[in-house]
Amino acid sequence: MEHRHCITGSHELIGLGEHAHGDSALADARLELFTRLVEGGVRSIAFESDRVAALIADDYVQGRAGTLDSAAAEGITHGFGAFDVNRRLLAWLREHNEGRAPRDRVAFHGMDAPLEFTAASPRAYLEHVRDYLGRDLDLTEPCGDDERWSRTEAVVDPAASPGDTPAAHRLRVVADDLLAALDAEAPRLIAATSRTDWDRARIHATTALGLLRYHRQAAQPLEESERWSRLASVRDALMARNLLDIRATEAERGPTAVFAHNIHLQRTESRMEMAGMNLAWSGAGAIVAVLLGPKYVFVAGTLAAPEDRHDTRADTRDDRSVAGGGSNVDFGGADAILRAGDGEPTLTPARPQPE
Template sequence: MSPATRLLGLGEPTHGVEAFPELRNELFHHLVEHEGYRSIALESDCLSALAADAYVAEGIGTLDDAMSRGFSHGFGASPANRELLRWMRAYNEQRPPHERLRFYGFDGPLEITGAAGPRPALSTLHDYLAAHLDLPWSRETLDELLGTDERWTNPAAMMDPAQSVGRTPDAKELRLVADDLRALLTSHAPHLMTATSPDDFWHADLHARTATGLLRYHAGMADTASTRIGGLMSLRDTMMADNLDAIVRREARRGPTLAFAHNGHLQRDKSQMQFADRPHQWWSAGAIIGTRLGDQYAFAASTFGTRGSDVPHPDTLEGFLSAFPDARAVIDPGRLAAALDRKLTARVPADHTYAALDPATTDQFDAIVFVKEI
């Protein structure tokens, strides 16, 4: 990795396999102790992560509470994630605030079954601004436009655009209000950062990004075009990239950040998936943030060889790497390409939740992290 790296993305090929977050923990320990890293960002709800960060940075609450409230997508059940928070809290206990490790989520509040409602993010942003500025909108006005939370979180809307409220007149009005509130936050930043604090302002901006991103995503859920699913994936990765950008800027004076997510969210090339018998493509968060950071962004993709009865064919990338003697290895893609004596094919995994690496795109990686067996 380049010494100029500000954001190191470590991808995993599938979720729910502890070998990869365990490997992430080992890498993060090394980066903290030897490379000056002071923060980690996970593919988890950016607002929920505030509870986990409060625990590791300030000792607020308990580890059990941080695990139950600080993660989305079921990641709070991961023993490796629990060990990560425990280690970060122990590291921070005897250190001053500017040296403490920080924990971030960089995903939006977007579960597989649908998106959260915008009320928490929008209300928090409104209240922050209302304490210091005269606003043309009251909380009562926002509540009237928002309506009930249930209409935003209706799981049927994920598959049926007609069930979404994202393009109703109230939702369209809320998008304008959220955009105006965020513009006020930006235009009054010099005053607000002095009247409150840089941390308070950063949290307000986090809620502003989340409110506008959620309203945009709900509008996408109401889209009836055949490109709807790919559009939603693109909106999600754009939210991820914006959050990573803000994290890197916040951490600029403290040290680089490690980001951990599925390979598909951190890679530099286009992400793709097959859904409802249709192919969908979109630019990943890694591709987007890479355009902003240039060589300050590095990406290491991870993959594995054997998983039970799923043994890779020798002519696949995973099969080729399985011939190496080491149980785990970090491979330079350039040296790998020079050593290849045949053209490799893409692996077709037995498990549909696992996305194999495409041998044709390894030139887009800065490193390949290989686990021989899981």
């Protein structure tokens, strides 16, 4: 699959979207495109998965620890590790990296957090940072039982959320102080441990802060459409920050490809209908697009509908809707469209190219 007419050497963050999660012809085409991009210099992938959990997957693909089963089950969250195409991705990365120098290996990152319709307790993440810093800090009382944070009601019912309690406010201060200490003491900490250990502690700290922000938003008694839109906004802002941090880490080694749903990667405002509500927010792609400018490219993925499988032109109506699949859809300001169906997949510019 030729890609250089759509993805060039100037692109440092390459969003490879999909219209739906799961095994499909599109998922296979995206994996094939990714392997071509690695041949061209891409040295990392950011996957729509919890960033801390993804450290397990990275350990596997780097050959440090774990098995394919554990990497898929524990290193890819939101249930996506069960899909065959994602297991094949991990296996391919492991094989590709074997015998290569560290600078030439492909790293696996997560871009998400342990949240969506539920959200984890911040306790384990804060304890990791506390232990790394060697602090004597008892988090038992402010954190309380993990289940009060992680139960579904804590997100769907503002009255059941612990996110706006005095204990939660205290934990946000603690998390911020721990993150500040990581930065302030970086020279000593990295010398005593390693840059990898410091990076991982920082990922835990930012995840804890992200969880506390999400729980705080979940506690707000707003009209339901506005409430869920704001939760989506908090989540995607965290994704965007993770992507920018990943690029800072990977800048000297090569570009980063991103595997996520189109709705998180599109340039225009994200919109979604859910349980009779109309949600709208700025997705991670919209955020990084304005911050990175031409360094970001968004390839929307779609299954070709029967009537347009022989028509490679994209419908580029900018009605600011969800980047989806099939014909007559808006692709969220995409730069290119990856279509897959019964025949060979196609990658085409989303807009007419100058002669």
